[in-house]
Amino acid sequence: MPESRPPFPPFDREGAAAKVQAAEDAWNTRDPHQVALAYTTDSIWRNRDEFIWGRAAIIEFLTAKWERELDYALRKSLWAYADNRIAVRFQYEWHDRGGQWFRSYGNELWEFDDDGLMRRREVSSNDVRINESGRRFFGPRTEAERGPGHDFPLH
Template sequence: MSRPPLPPFTRDTAIQKVRMAENAWNSRDADVVTPAYTDDSQWRNRAEFLSGHTDIHAFLTRKWNKELDYRLIKELWAYSGNRIAVRYAYEWRDDSGQWFRSYGNENWEFAEDGRMAKRHASLNDLPISEEDRLFRWPQGPRPDNHPGLSELGL
C-alpha cells in the first residue's frame, strides 16, 4: 500500500505529509490513522514504546477516549531524505472539564512506500483555562484559513 507523497521529500512534499498527518489525527479515528504506519512501525511516545498496528491502534483508541475534544496543529521543523521533524500543539479536555494544551516534537522516518516506519514523540501537557483555548474549529480537520503554530505565537 503506497502512501504518497513518497520519500525523498522536498520542502513542499514534507509540508504536504505533515498536513496529511495532522488531518488524519484530527479525525480521532484509529482506523483512519493506523494504516499510515508500516505493519512493524516502532514508536516512542512519552515513556511508552509501541510496535506494530495492534499496539498503535490500541494506543490511539485509549488516547482519544481520554483526550476529549482533541484538536491538533502540526508544523514542519526540518526534513531530509526519508525523515521529517515536526513540532506540534494540541488542545483537549479531560472528563472533569480541565483543558490542556500539549506541546511536542516528533521525529519521523518513512519507508519507501510513504508509510511511517518510526515515530519518536516528546511532549508536555500544560493545564489551561477554557478561555485560553486557541483551537476552536469544529471537530475534524483544521480549516485552511485557521492560523498555524507560528501565526499563533506558539
C-alpha cells in the same frame, strides 16, 4: 499490491509539508483505524514514556488516548526534513473527563519507508493546564488557516 502513501521520500519542502498536513488532518479525525493506515504494519513508536510496536498496538494506543483526551484538536508544523525523515513540532488542546483543559506541546521525529509509510515515530511532549477561555484550537484547521504564515504561537 503493496500499501503506499504519497508523497514518497526523498522529501522536498512541498512533499514534507504535505506529509505534515496529511498527518494533522488524519489525527484530527480521532479515528484510530484511519490514522494507523499511515504507518507500516511493524511501525515502531516512542510516545513520551511508552513504546509501541505495530498497527494493532497503534490502534489500541490511539483508542485509549482519545477516550482520555476529549475534544482533541491538533496543529502540526514542519520543522525540518531530509531524505526519508521529517521533524515536526505540534500543539494540541483537549480536556479530561473532569473538564480541565490542557495544551500539549511537543516534537516528533518521523522516518518513512520507500512506500511513504511511517516506520518510526518518536515523540517528546508535555501538558500544560489552561483555562477554557485560553483555548486557540476549536477543531481541525479551516482552509483559511492552511498555508504559510498560519503557524501557531509557542506559548
